[in-house]
Amino acid sequence: MDQNKITQLFGIKYPIIQGGMVWTSGWRLASAVSNAGGLGLLGAGSMYPNVLKEHIEKCQKATDRPFGVNVPMLYPNIEELMEIILKRGVKIVFTSAGNPKTWTNYLQGHGITVAHVVSSVKFALKAEDAGVDAVVAEGFEAGGHNGRDETTTMVLIPSVKERIQIPLMAAGGIATGRAMLAAMVLGADGVQVGSRFAASIEGSSHNLFKEQIVNAKEGDTHLTLKELAPVRLLKNKFYNDIQEAYSKGASTEDLKNLLGRARAKRGMFEGDMVEGELEIGQVSGLIHEIKPASEIVDDLILEFNKAKEEIRNL
Structure with a gap:
């Protein structure tokens, strides 16, 4: 797969970001995705500061490739989380659920690449104005906490692409290589995948939850x-x-x-x-098997390339 804005920005092989999901995105999952060529994210939203420190340290031992931390800015101990992120040398932070102006300049001043998750064009423009390095536009299909406008990914991505100049990642409803290609045809430079990785062997959530996903x-x-x-x-x-x-x-x-x-x-x-x-x-209705994260990445790329070839033959 050719290098693009997202792979160059994060120093990764594939423009696939693993969502930093609460109770699911621990060091085993993040390191596995990074080792497979994507960008693994630790989900700090469900971690006390000392737990985040432990996961960062274990992730650093498990991979020599880039990984990041997703930080919901409504987290009550956010100052402690940011201090740990800086002290442990994390180079990529995805922020969400808050004003990107609060932390972007501070993090970038310490050499950290910052992406911000948004659910609308309005917030994408605010994120760009705040100086973030990239935006994740997440459609209404996504799991967990969501935007109030209920804009679907298929509408949101071209709408955001039309208005911003910085790199754009698509999220919400992306669990296959075909969906990844569709998102990039709509204007995304890469994708953030959550639910598919939630049903991975390395995901830190309970096996009963993973079984509920595939069922x-x-x-x-x-x-x-x-x-x-x-x-x-x-x-x-x-x-x-x-x-x-x-x-x-x-x-x-x-x-x-x-x-x-x-x-x-x-x-x-x-x-x-x-x-x-x-x-x-x-x-989740399209997810039928709990798999290793590396296989999920391989499946995404294989199907992406196959779909790309099929489109060429139309």
């Missing part, structure tokens, strides 16, 4: 809790409890109480498939 069918996920922070999750008892609360006219406070604390950890990491919050994308 999911079309329509088994839904975007809900928009009054708090929109989140796409698998339908289970917890999801049904949310729907019942809505039917009874639940207030924002009622929904907060229902959600409680550590609901995603309970489901994705501890394996409670009944009461846990199971964050995953719509594309």
